[in-house]
Amino acid sequence: MPGVKVTTNFFLVLTLVADAVVVVALVAAIAALVSPRARAAVVSFAAAVAPQSVLLAWIVATVATLGSLYYSEHAGFVPCELCWYQRIVMYPLVIVLGVAWLRRDLQVWKTVLVFVVIGAPLSLYHWLVERVPAFAESSSCSVTVPCTTPYFEKLGFVTLAWMAMSGFLLIGVLMLCTVVGSRAYHPVEPADTVAA
Amino acid sequence: MSTKAQRRAEAIAQRKRAADAAAARQRRNRLALWGGLAVVVVVAIIVAVVASGGGDSAKATSFETHAVTVDGTPLPSYDATKSPDPGVGKTIPTLEGVSVVNGKPVTVKPTGKPQMVLFVAHWCPHCQAEVPRLVDLAKQGVFDGVEVTAVATGTNSAYPNYPPSAWLQRVNWPFPVMADSPQFTAATAYGLSAYPYFVLVNPDGTVAARATGEVPIDQVKADLAALKAGTSIPLSSGASSSAP
Numbered sequence: 001m002p003g004v005k006v007t008t009n010f011f012l013v014l015t016l017v018a019d020a021v022v023v024v025a026l027v028a029a030i031a032a033l034v035s036p037r038a039r040a041a042v043v044s045f046a047a048a049v050a051p052q053s054v055l056l057a058w059i060v061a062t063v064a065t066l067g068s069l070y071y072s073e074h075a076g077f078v079p080c081e082l083c084w085y086q087r088i089v090m091y092p093l094v095i096v097l098g099v100a101w102l103r104r105d106l107q108v109w110k111t112v113l114v115f116v117v118i119g120a121p122l123s124l125y126h127w128l129v130e131r132v133p134a135f136a137e138s139s140s141c142s143v144t145v146p147c148t149t150p151y152f153e154k155l156g157f158v159t160l161a162w163m164a165m166s167g168f169l170l171i172g173v174l175m176l177c178t179v180v181g182s183r184a185y186h187p188v189e190p191a192d193t194v195a196a
Numbered sequence: 197m198s199t200k201a202q203r204r205a206e207a208i209a210q211r212k213r214a215a216d217a218a219a220a221r222q223r224r225n226r227l228a229l230w231g232g233l234a235v236v237v238v239v240a241i242i243v244a245v246v247a248s249g250g251g252d253s254a255k256a257t258s259f260e261t262h263a264v265t266v267d268g269t270p271l272p273s274y275d276a277t278k279s280p281d282p283g284v285g286k287t288i289p290t291l292e293g294v295s296v297v298n299g300k301p302v303t304v305k306p307t308g309k310p311q312m313v314l315f316v317a318h319w320c321p322h323c324q325a326e327v328p329r330l331v332d333l334a335k336q337g338v339f340d341g342v343e344v345t346a347v348a349t350g351t352n353s354a355y356p357n358y359p360p361s362a363w364l365q366r367v368n369w370p371f372p373v374m375a376d377s378p379q380f381t382a383a384t385a386y387g388l389s390a391y392p393y394f395v396l397v398n399p400d401g402t403v404a405a406r407a408t409g410e411v412p413i414d415q416v417k418a419d420l421a422a423l424k425a426g427t428s429i430p431l432s433s434g435a436s437s438s439a440p
Contacts, residue, residue, distance in 0.1 A: 006244045006245060006248045009247045012244075013236075013244065014240050017240075048228075048229075052225075052229050077354065140391060140408045140409030141321070142390060143388065146320070148321060149355065150356065
């Protein structure tokens with residue numbers, strides 16, 4: 001089993017890549033709102049990613065889950081209350097996305113985005129609790145497992161809560177690729193055509 | 197072959213070419229996607245291994261945690277919501293341990309002088325915020341006439357800002373620091389319920405006041421002045437424990 005330092009640096013790189021993808025996706029989405037050329041490029045990219053997006057999202061959820069289990073079961077980082085809430089949202093995605101991939105179910109985004117909409121803000125809140133004293137409920141540290149204290153902090157901002165948020169957001173971006181991309185491949189047909 | 201049949205054959209061939217092109221495009225996309233993912237994983241592994249090889253953080257002493265002997269009745273657990281604090285007026289138990297810095301003996305016991313015993317955890321951000329403020333107060337002479345001992349407790353090498361000895365030396369903590377045991381013997385004996393934890397002790401060895409959390413500087417000054425004067429200490433209300 002690799003050491004905690006090596007593992008953390010490994011997850012740090014993956015997190016930064018996820019963050020980069022999310023930022024690019026956000027910028028592209030904004031550009032697509034104002035420019036038809038950007039919109040075409042976004043749709044084309046989403047269409048290229050869409051066939052693999054459920055599998056990719058499953059990989060992200062699985063890596064996040066295994067990482068979380070590594071830190072708690074191997075490194076001995078006891079999860080705090082907010083960590084547990086994030087786990088409750090992330091862990092089922094492994095099953096949900098795995099089953100959807102096996103069934104080639106591109107409609108799974110409807111379920112997964114609900115998890116993302118819960119998980120990402122939860123992780124952001126935890127990250128703020130760690131960093132902004134005003135978000136912490138008291139001015140003291142709990143004797144048990146305080147949510148205010150990250151087990152590590154890389155580059156001045158990457159903590160486990162940030163990593164979880166990056167994972168949720170990347171899964172969200174991949175699901176949006178599924179929506180946009182599959183519509184590009186299978187545009188919604190008018191009702192009468194479908195009926196015919 | 198009729199013209200109609202030719203057109204039909206051509207249409208089928210065209211559809212097949214389009215399907216082949218789409219399949220080829222999908223193959224290319226899939227290849228680029230998985231290739232990109234493989235590159236990311238390989239880069240992550242390389243960076244992880246290379247970045248983990250270099251200089252480590254501060255070196256721990258052999259005394260970051262150490263056995264502590266307790267003599268006397270433990271204080272009741274501190275509850276900031278309980279007023280008056282049932283620990284006030286109880287005699288502090290004697291603690292015998294060693295310094296986190298150099299392993300020399302450190303003792304906390306009734307000495308006939310006012311005392312402050314401060315329990316801190318290296319990973320606690322509120323302790324990290326409070327300790328430098330107390331160091332500034334010490335420079336101003338606010339602690340003159342008060343015996344101050346810190347107890348480094350809650351120590352865990354997996355947590356941030358480890359080891360406590362390096363942290364307290366880095367912030368120029370001027371008073372002795374006792375290492376608590378891995379079972380937090382000293383903290384338990386003094387009824388610690390959260391970090392940082394202040395125990396103000398009268399010259400006769402009885403608890404004058406207790407508080408947890410960041411205590412505002414003016415409050416610390418007022419409390420110490422009251423402790424030295426032997427008058428009622430504002431901290432005993434426990435109100436400061438949840439103040440930002």
